[in-house]
Amino acid sequence: MIRFLSALAATGLIASAAPASPKPCRDAQGRVVPCTQPKKTAARCKDDKGRFVACDKPGARSIPKS
Template sequence: MTRPLATAFISLAFLVVSAAPALAAPCKDAKGKFVKCPPKGAPKKGPCKDAKGRFTQCE
């Protein structure tokens, strides 16, 4: 009865270990060497509005 549980646990552990490198996502240059990742842009704050609260073109 514990055999299916052990099999499920082992397969789950295998899945977690194999996904770990994908989560790191290091930056590489054209030659494949690790480099410092560029900073991400400022987060977008949503639609732009003027002083009266009307939607306007974002700058």
Template sequence: MKLLLAALTASALLTAPAQAAACRDAKGKFIKCTEKAPTKPIRCKDAKGKFAKCGTPGATPVK
């Protein structure tokens, strides 16, 4: 059990530097990351308040 906990902790600690390395160039200097945050899909509701496809008449986008 302790071995499993140690393995999970080690894997969590090792994944963080890999994500930070994506924003560095080949020389190791920091650069602006080109990855964008994932956007939420736009959802729409009809006049009755039920979810509907955004292309249908009367559907309005919801945040």
């Protein structure tokens, strides 16, 4: 009985799908395409009052990423 259960467990492990490789990226038509890297986030800046502003404005200071 123990041999039967161990053999059953071994075949279950062999037959299961291994999640070793990531899923490929696909386009709208379903074709496999190279995956794109995630976009970098834009720099965030605050003015003297603490409101978010565009970083090219005078007096804007960059805030650290956390």
